[in-house]
Amino acid sequence: MTTFDDKPKDECGVVAVFAPEQHAAKLAFYSLQSIQHRGQESAGLAASDGQHLLVHKDMGLVARVFDESSLAALEGHLSIGHVRYSTAGSSIWANAQPAFTETASGTPLVLAHNGNLTNTGELRELIGDPQESDKCTSDSLLLTTLLKTRHNGSTLDTLVEVLPLVTGAFSLTLADNQAIYAARDPHGVRPLMLGRLPDGGWVLASETCGLDIVGAIVVREIEPGEAIRIDEQGIESRRFAEPTPKFCAFEYVYIARPDHQTAETSVYRARFEMGKMLAEQYPVNADVVIGVPDSGAAAASGYAFASGIPYAEALQKNRYVGRTFIQPTQALRQLGIRMKLNPIHDMIDGKRLVVVDDSIVRGNTSRQLMDMLRRAGAKEIHLLVSSPPVKWPCFYGIDMASRAELIAADMTTAQMAEYLGADSVGYLSVEGLIKSTGRAAKSLCVACFTGEYPIAVEDSQMLAGRPEPIRQP
Ligand code: SF4
Structure with a gap:
């Protein structure tokens, strides 16, 4: 892979x-x-x-x-x-x-x-x-x-x-x-x-x-x-x-397929609502809204719907990369995100962009994406995230990274914008995320955003900042 x-x-x-x-x-x-x-x-x-x-x-x-x-x-x-x-x-x-x-x-x-x-x-x-x-x-x-x-x-x-x-x-x-x-x-x-x-x-x-x-x-x-x-x-x-x-709020943000239907809402509708709420919480003057495929697309549509800014699919996904067991060479691997996404230049050149992504974990991909969009001629890039900052690791089955690797753990949004190469970075609030799911706050886990873990974690795992690294056979 x-x-x-x-x-x-x-x-x-x-x-x-x-x-x-x-x-x-x-x-x-x-x-x-x-x-x-x-x-x-x-x-x-x-x-x-x-x-x-x-x-x-x-x-x-x-x-x-x-x-x-x-x-x-x-x-x-x-x-x-x-x-x-x-x-x-x-x-x-x-x-x-x-x-x-x-x-x-x-x-x-x-x-x-x-x-x-x-x-x-x-x-x-x-x-x-x-x-x-x-x-x-x-x-x-x-x-x-x-x-x-x-x-x-x-x-x-x-x-x-x-x-x-x-x-x-x-x-x-x-x-x-x-x-x-x-x-x-x-x-x-x-x-x-x-x-x-x-x-x-x-x-x-x-x-x-x-x-x-x-x-x-x-x-x-x-x-x-x-x-x-x-x-x-x-x-x-x-x-x-x-x-x-x-229930894991991140299932709504990124993990589950958009067509997964919970008792309250479909995952697609929840993501659309996240985008609408992001537009309320983080209005921007821009020419076009684009979503980072795949899971940023529904939230980008919601942002465009609420803000009135046109939505465009300006990032083409190379769908079959990563679905093969032919490992990319080192030279190809250095192309990073280009192996997965390709910009559509005339939708980007000279434009002020709102780019909606579902989450930023380590920031490597976002940094490469900002660079790719600049090279395609973007005049301004406002990177808006349809979830709150991920500041804490998950011990319940999602591989995020350890706390030391999480970019939002100790950077402000201004520092992040500078590091990633965006004009601004904005996040959805925890309240906004919860509201978009249609569920009661007390029925959701939001620990990776707040650090409040609802289920006890053994000290050895907590200290390691990751689930127990089970021994090799
Ligand atoms: S910490 Fe909670 S909300 Fe975050 S990914 Fe893990 S289970 Fe989901």
Whole structure:
């Protein structure tokens, strides 16, 4: 993968399908492909026909990992899947998911996890056997091992017993030979949606696009603190903790696809509202509004709508760069952002620009972008950001950077404008971001903007400024 992209990255996406008399893995494949944006380092599917539970996973994109024959081998009416970008644990095959284990009584179990666990030290102690926990090279494998060691014959009962011991962010899909399962941490930090298939059966996916693609009707979110089991009899729902929702505000800003629909709003509408609010909070005299593809586009449209300044798609994305395993040469890598974006000169030359981006993390990309726009003839550049300054790292599953690397952690907007090469830099307020989501402030996590972490993080992780760097095998 290219290495010059300094946007935040989500750790993972998960899916699950229970589809009697259908090839569930094929449905899960399409569902997984539609949430590919949540992780591009590895992909995997597991499936069971009620007798045998098979897993196929590898490094790379979904379309590269699976072909007709590997999918055909994953027979059965139930399946779960996972795409991964690593934040805790390194980018190695052993950390690709679904993770497989077998309980003492011989029950095979697979698990797919989106999020980041914040009490991994405690989980190691709960596992008890250092030899077992030392084999775990990611937080997800620690949870799988804990479920294996505590398995009491019923996977749902085991989840209800074990999950209260786990702290952090987790949206999970699991399967054994009998059923699929799903669970979401009590704060519901990461999304997890449930849908009904047209021919009967059920599908779960991190985002609604994973349901839409297989023709499923959105039923509801898995509730924070809820664990469910799905089999021929239908859904059995159990609560393992009281819900205290703290949904990740960054899912609205950047991570989720614009067509993901939450109970309150679509992600597109939230981004459009962010842009409208940014226009109120940061009015500028300009000739044209442009959005940084892809996630800046909706907010730029909102800014243009509210300000009356014309909107133009003046940055063309090179869509297939970064979707290949041909590594760019050093000389090409130095071209940086040019590998991904190309300016449309006559939309920029001699113009005063409002450039709307969703976030600035380390600032490398923004700096290159400002330089590219100046070379294309921009007269003025006002870089407006449709989220508040990211000043704190995330411990709940988004790879931001450590605090020392975050450009907004200790620069004023004036210093930032000078450093990046913009005429001015403006950010949306935390209140504006919250309002644009249509959610109550108390139901959102905004910790990377405020430093107020809603879920306890072990000291070792907090001091490192990152999720626990899980040991190498
Ligand atoms: S810290 Fe930021 S990125 Fe992490 S869960 Fe909270 S809002 Fe999302």
